[in-house]
Amino acid sequence: MGELKEEDVLKALSKVMEPDMGKDIISLGLVSNVTINENSISFKVSTKNAAMHSRKRMEEACQFAIERAVGANYNVNVEVKGLKKSETAQKVLPNIKNIIAVVSGKGGVGKSTIASNIAVGLGKKGYKVGVVDADIYGPSVPMMFNCQHYKPMSKQVDNKQFIVPAENYGVKLLSIGFFAELDQAVVWRGPMAAKALHQLFFDAHWEELDYLIIDTPPGTGDVHLSIVQSLPLTGVVVVTTPQNVAVADAKKAVSMFKMDNINVPVLGIVENMSWFSPAELPDNKYFLFGDNGGKNLSDSLGIPLLGQIPLIQSVRESGDAGRPAVMQQNTPVQKYYLDLCDQLIKKVNCRNDELNETKVVEVEYGQPKCSS
Ligand SMILES: Nc1ncnc2c1ncn2[C@@H]1O[C@H](COP(=O)(O)OP(=O)(O)OP(=O)(O)O)[C@@H](O)[C@H]1O
Ligand SMILES: [Mg+2]
Known part of the structure; x- marks a missing residue:
């Protein structure tokens, strides 16, 4: 597989749904600050429900989606934060x-x-x-x-x-x-x-x-x-x-x-x-x-x-x-x-x-x- 690009990461993340908003996190524009290093991928995701368990679930869903798309060779660091109501x-x-x-x-x-x-x-x-x-x-x-x-x-x-x-x-x-x-x-x-x-x-x-x-x-x-x-x-x-x-x-x-x-x-x-x-x-x-x-x-x-x-x-x-x-x-x-x-x-x-x-x-x- 060639060098991993940001668009590969975004494509993988487009399979992750925001459970309360009914669309995937890419269409909703919830992903930002994607950085890719030799063996790690980092990015930020916002989610509607700011509760700890929801943020944890979002983190795991993102990690799973990336692993499925690009393999398990990367450390996937996801920072999940809750959206404010006006942002939602x-x-x-x-x-x-x-x-x-x-x-x-x-x-x-x-x-x-x-x-x-x-x-x-x-x-x-x-x-x-x-x-x-x-x-x-x-x-x-x-x-x-x-x-x-x-x-x-x-x-x-x-x-x-x-x-x-x-x-x-x-x-x-x-x-x-x-x-x-x-x-x-x-x-x-x-x-x-x-x-x-x-x-x-x-x-x-x-x-x-x-x-x-x-x-x-x-x-x-x-x-x-x-x-x-x-x-x-x-x-x-x-x-x-x-x-x-x-x-x-x-x-x-x-x-x-x-x-x-x-x-x-x-x-x-x-x-x-x-x-x-x-x-x-x-x-x-x-x-x-x-x-x-x-x-x-x-x-x-x-x-x-x-x-x-x-x-x-x-x-x-x-x-x-x-x-x-x-x-x-x-x-x-x-x-x-x-x-x-x-x-x-x-x-x-x-x-x-x-x-x-x-x-x-x-x-x-x-x-x-x-x-x-
Ligand atoms: N201000 C009013 N003057 C006269 N009739 C009214 C008035 N408001 C509502 N009605 C009549 O009362 C009946 C009940 O109204 P409506 O269907 O709007 O209530 P609803 O709260 O939506 O009922 P549901 O809980 O069954 O959905 C209807 O026949 C409606 O035409
Ligand atoms: Mg009615």
């Missing part, structure tokens, strides 16, 4: 600026409705927006966007096949529901669901996006874990109704996202179905599900309240008709959702400013201080 965000899905998951504790509180209206609202404000419907149990975003019959096509770019998202109202959309017949009950099991979801994010032709909004199933299960582990989330938005049982579940969801090993910022709480005002008595508010439950939760946890959206018949109707209510020009309902988008944009910008300003890892992982 730049490397994974670099064309997507912000990824926001809409979550709740309790089911049926309005996640999909809020996710759809936020997405279309952000699009109306001039942002490039995509939606991933990650609800493996009851995908409902396709219907809310009137594209439930969309059959995903693939497109070849640079020798790689990509899934082409559906597009309606200026928003790109992929749903786990596109991959099963409409009336067929789908039960995606754990690893299968995780793999399918992974493809919706990483193998889709999203191009440039300012916001990718993820609609999730209720609760805090495998799908949420898989999302927080594989994606650099900007944060989550927690939806609740004012009702005690929904608020209690929302609180549990907040605690999960704040857990040490998850640590995803909660950008804010949305209280949905806050009150009802009949058309003939528009100034009267009836608090059918209780009064200010989401607002009180926001106060007690110190997490911003992004908005209170009343129960409005046209919200339900337009959801069923596949035309999100935020498109009803110059109506109070449109204003509720556009104001919600404004609050969200503010929190996201504030969060991103924090990430750019700080160089201290501890601060990056904490709850954003954007509570004004």
